[in-house]
Amino acid sequence: AVPRALARRGAVYQYNLSMPVDKVYDLVEGLRAHISEIYPDSEVLGFGHVLEGNVNLNVSVPSQHDPSIGTVIEPFVLD
Numbered sequence: 001a002v003p004r005a006l007a008r009r010g011a012v013y014q015y016n017l018s019m020p021v022d023k024v025y026d027l028v029e030g031l032r033a034h035i036s037e038i039y040p041d042s043e044v045l046g047f048g049h050v051l052e053g054n055v056n057l058n059v060s061v062p063s064q065h066d067p068s069i070g071t072v073i074e075p076f077v078l079d
Contacts, residue, residue, distance in 0.1 A: 002047060006060035009043065013069060015057040015077055016048075024055050027077070034076050035059065039069070 006012045019027065028046035035042045041062045048056040059073055 002045060002056075003058055006043060006045070006058055009060045010062035011060070011065040011069070013059040013061070013073055015059075015073075017055050017057055017077065018053050019055065021051060021053050024050050024053075027055070028057070031057070031059070031073070031076055035061075035072060038072055039063075 003012050003014060017027075024046060028044055032042075032044045035044060039061050043058075043060040045058045045060075046055045047058075048054050057077065059069075061069055
């Protein structure tokens with residue numbers, strides 16, 4: 001339901017990540033700050049089995065799908 005709701009705004013980029021629980025909040029907040037410099041109207045949401053170290057990260061950008069957006073998101077997320 002969350003990705004579908006975000007899709008009303010524009011393109012949605014989804015990542016399913018496993019990480020230490022204490023890093024989830026920092027990832028979501030850090031990505032919000034990082035991507036908002038380039039895409040100020042973006043939304044970053046993290047949800048899922050957070051206490052198990054699994055987060056579904058969804059990034060919504062109010063535009064059409066553009067593969068170059070991944071070059072902004074992925075180095076930050078995969079680092």
